[in-house]
Amino acid sequence: MAMTPADVDAAAALIPAPVSVDGPWRCAFVLAPDTALAAGPGTEGVARWLRSTVGAALARELPPGEAGTPGGITLRVDPALAPEAYRLTVTSSVEIVGGSAAGVFWGAQTLRQLLGPDAYRKACADPGAWRGITQQVIEDAPRFGWRGLMLDVSRHFMPKDGVLRYLDLLAAHKLNVFHFHLTDDQGWRIEIERFPRLTEVGAWRSRTKYGHRASQLWDEEPHGGYYTQDDIREIVAYAAERHISVVPEIDIPGHSQAAIAAYPELGNTDVIDTNRLSVWDTWGVNPNVLAPTDNTLRFYEGVLEEVLELFPAATSPFVHIGGDECPKDQWKASPAAQARIKELGLADEDALQSWFIRHFDRWLADRGRRLIGWDEILEGGLAPGAAVSSWRGYAGGIEAARAGHDVVMCPEQQVYLDHRQASGPDEPMPIGYVRTLEDVYRFEPVPPQLTEAEAAHVLGTQANVWTEVMRDQARVDYQVFPRLAAFAEVAWSALPPPGERDFAAFERRMEAHYGRLAALGVDFRPPGGPLPWQKRPGVIGRPIDGSPPNV
Secondary structure (H helix, E strand, C coil): CCCCHHHHHHHCCCCCCEEEEEEECEEEEECCCCEEEECCCCCCHHHHHHHHHHHHHHHHCCCEEECCCCCCCCEEEECCCCCEEEEECCCCCCEEECCCCCHHHHHHHHHHHHHHHHHHHHCCCCCCCCCCCCCEEEEECCCCCEEEEEEEECCCCCCCCHHHHHHHHHHHCCCEEEEEEECCCCEECCCCCCCCCHHHHEEEEEECCCCCCCCCCEEECCCCEEECHHHHHHHHHHHCCCCCEEEEEECCCCCCCHHHCCCCHHEEECCCCCCHHCCCCCCCCCCCCEECCCCHHHHHHHHHHHHHCCCCCCCCCEEECCCCCCCCCCHHHCHHHHHHHHHHCCCCHHHHHHHHHHHHHHHHHHCCEEEEEEHHHEEEECCCCEEEEEECCCCHHEEEEEECEEECCCCCHEECCCCCCCCCCCCCCCEEECCCHHHHHHCCCCCCCCHHHHHEEEEEEEEEECCCCCHHHHHHHHHHHCCCHHHHHHHCCCCCHHHHHCCCHHHHHHHHHHHHHCCCCCCCCCCCCCCHHHHCCCCEECCCCCCCCCC
């Protein structure tokens, strides 16, 4: 079967856009049944990935071969390139050269796109199909070193296979950081052997609010789940094979009711009867926060000791400790908390939260890790060495960068993918501002207020997915895609200023990319709006009208 010109055009619609493409010209390379794959030193993992994914999808075994063989594929590392940079050369053969194995891997992702949507299937749909690529040279490198997605598995648990699937989806879009939100009021999702009640009790809730917290609807089926320690090791290893860093998040001192339900002594027992607390079944900011005691510190040090063992420094240099949305009411009412403030010579409850954060910043630094937290950790003084996830807008990131702290830009108003994608009445459980595909494409992670030196502290950017109204994988897919494709281009490509970006050209490339997503089985939102089974009539959300503030 011959590849038509339309097939060639579709295959060349690369997302994210590369730095440069010389060509394409005439058809030059044919992926034949006997095409061999030569893996230079350091690229063996990429070769395994190509054989198990692209090879399986297109019925090509890709046996080992010699470098430079006509009709073959060669992988090699050239340290003269930047670590994540690559050069993909297509003549009668294919050569992928990367600055490291990561660069070679990103080049292999581009090769997969060039081979068309069939390369994204689990098995070959048409073994007799002709697979060709036009002659060209693609040179590419990322704009940012941190290109992330945060996935909340606490509000609604995503089974391990779903997490592994999302790691594949990140890799397909050249995203390299997976922020794993593992604990919250509504569920504790990681096994900690020394504290078994965290998952025996904290991983399960009796029912769940259906829709926004103002909804009168409840799902009366118990909900929960957690990852065993071997599950976590598997997820981390799977991510590492795809050159993705994993950032585990253990939330302190707020968003902690699941932990307090399991171990009531962690709460402010002189203010409320913590023995009566259960894992929270609704949404919002929870007043039940950790008590500022030595027992709490020792407990979470024990938790983090196991977390560090499960997430090795090579793949998880950062540990996220939350630090957001911590109401101070219980501390204000607690004689024990007030005594702690006086004992430590602190100014107020904001400073007490800063004391929490600084403690774990030092504790992690002593063990060779870096703390990162939501931008509330700026309140009461930013911990030395801490990095900031700037979520409430740009302001926290600007403040942190000007103070010399590293920043990941993830402003709620721009890249919270739980926010609705259109203003129409058919959007399921609409939350927040309208953030269209074009809005995400025009997101700029680096605020213009920063000097060049300050902007160097912007490690990169991240899209966040909070799952209160996403109780299954299909709902997560709908909220995340296709907008994650636009976000990936923002994170990877050196785009012009937002107003000068060619969104029409991006939309044309998306026509091919929808075929890739469909082949992957992604339940994305179609350009024309939700399909009948993607709607959730009668379930209220919390839409916010107008344009989001630029804060």
